[in-house]
Amino acid sequence: MRTQRGHRRPLRIGIATVVAGASLLASGGVAQAAEYPSDSTKPDLVKALQGYYNAWQPSGKHDMHGRVVNPRVTNWNDRVTSWINQNSTKDQQFRALQNAMYLADDRSGYDQSTSIADGLGQTIGRYYAEGRRNGRLPKVDALLNATDGTSGAYINTDTAKDAFYHPRPYLAADPSVPAIPKEDEACAPSKVNASSYVSTRKGHQWANPDGSLKITRLAPVVDRTHQFSNSDVVLWPAYGDTGLCTGGSFPSGHTTTVYQAGITLATLLPELAPEILTRSSEAANNRMTVGVHYSLDIIGGRISGQAAIASRASDATYRKQVLEPARAELRAYLEKRCGTPLARCIAKDKPYRNNPYGGKAIPGGTAQIVYNRQSAVKVYTERLEYGHQPTQSTRLAPSVPTGAENLLLDVYPGLNATQRRAILAQTETRSGQLLDTTKLALDGKAPGSWQRLNLAAAMSATVRVDRNGAVKVISTGGQARVIKDRVPAGAGGR
Known part of the structure; x- marks a missing residue:
């Protein structure tokens, strides 16, 4: 057998x-x-x-x-x-x-x-x-x-x-x-x-x-x-x-x-x-x-x-x-x-x-x-x-566990850890499900909410990075790509 x-x-x-x-x-x-x-x-x-x-x-x-x-x-x-x-x-x-x-x-x-x-x-x-x-x-x-x-x-x-x-x-x-x-x-x-x-x-x-x-x-x-x-x-x-x-x-x-x-x-x-x-x-x-x-x-x-x-x-x-x-x-x-x-x-x-x-x-x-x-x-x-x-509050802020950003390393190799975490945060589901540990994370009793991660959305996002490095997810469901705003001539070092 x-x-x-x-x-x-x-x-x-x-x-x-x-x-x-x-x-x-x-x-x-x-x-x-x-x-x-x-x-x-x-x-x-x-x-x-x-x-x-x-x-x-x-x-x-x-x-x-x-x-x-x-x-x-x-x-x-x-x-x-x-x-x-x-x-x-x-x-x-x-x-x-x-x-x-x-x-x-x-x-x-x-x-x-x-x-x-x-x-x-x-x-x-x-x-x-x-x-x-x-x-x-x-x-x-x-x-x-x-x-x-x-x-x-x-x-x-x-x-x-x-x-x-x-x-x-x-x-x-x-x-x-x-x-x-x-x-x-x-x-x-x-x-x-x-x-x-x-x-x-x-x-x-x-x-x-x-x-x-x-x-x-x-x-x-x-x-x-x-x-x-x-x-x-x-x-x-x-x-x-x-x-x-x-x-x-x-x-x-x-x-x-x-x-x-x-x-x-x-x-x-x-x-x-x-x-x-x-x-x-x-x-x-x-x-x-x-x-x-x-x-x-x-x-x-x-x-x-x-x-x-x-x-x-x-x-x-x-x-x-x-x-x-x-x-x-x-x-x-x-x-x-x-x-x-x-x-x-x-x-x-x-x-x-x-x-x-x-x-x-x-x-x-x-x-x-x-x-x-x-x-x-x-x-x-x-x-x-x-x-x-939901069994809990649905209005809690995003809660990305430490290390989760490294799941996106090969999808967005040109972005840093903070930027990758921002993508995960912006593609997360709302808080409140039974297995959501957002509240526990806020109280220091959990590492963040693995339940809320939406990796398929995060790995199919069109992302805009502004001149200050801030990330905004424009859409999901396509080919993962990054659009970077150009820094105006002479703006370097500011």
Whole structure:
């Protein structure tokens, strides 16, 4: 049976012992000597995600039980999650199963850092997938893969999942329901269930009479497309696997993984950053298509991935020794495959497209159809909040976490840190969401708000820099560019 990393919790705990003089690459569990400053500056995810306690308070007994603190928030969380699971197209279900994959124990198959390839465009995405599949991008693979990639597996979510310990959406609410045959014994409803939600779910259209959420489990299928692997791959949803059913839902580990890979890939190819980021958001959204995560889990995973890669991007040694060689390798490979300069190849290519619900609009949102860059940024922006209503003040000033500006280093190389922070501040969403830590940051209890960052907008902005160096974002959804006002003749030195 193929192991989906991040699902087999006993395995991850077993490899978590720190060896003297070594550090574990968080998701992969592979011990390596600490090489880069950022190896020891990984973000505190529980602190970054602490707003979740305002919706859910775990029992503290590590039993997946707890108290619903804000039913308005959790009801919307339930509604959106169930709707996406029930309304995703057959094609989207297959894409979701592809995006669920991690490398098998023998490193066969593929993971999300490869299966988001179409975010690069129809042709360039195919070239990228072929390069990963056939071992022609070793530096990129060592950077992005989710098993031991230095960015793709930089952090995992175990500690955060244990802190919040929230039941997954597909779990039964009634502990007396019989166990499903052939599933791990630990997954029996008598041992793991969502009984804490019975009172808040009953009577709602997205819930069953017993208080369980309406979730359809996807059946295993075989991927014979050979898009991402040279052999057939069994796509296994893993509902009955101990690592999944007993692992807390919040935050989403898959989402953290895909954002670690996707944000990094976007910095390697900033010309395609908005599309890559939106494709990453689709892979994250697909965790609801499969029915194993909620919308808040996805938002929490995005926050985690952003905080992680900002730490890597802020490490000058890591950038020089790992990111820059991988960028050179990828760009040289793509230009060779294209047979033209990369800019021309991108201009001729068909962009990433997606229609996940067959044209039906998600509750509180749109049909999330992607067909060009503007629509990609719009969909990415919608997925930052999933229609959740504010729980705090919406009038707080922008709150950009320290280090976040370094996520834009390769998009706006001619701008300084203050100017890049200004772009992030001007493209942020408003304050007030459950996981927004703006108020906590003002009180010195958080590093800033990772929840509010809109990287797709920030990486697709037209920016004007005035004579004093002040930055103004003019528009988003296009090609990232900087317009500098000219300094009048004789004005130098003033």
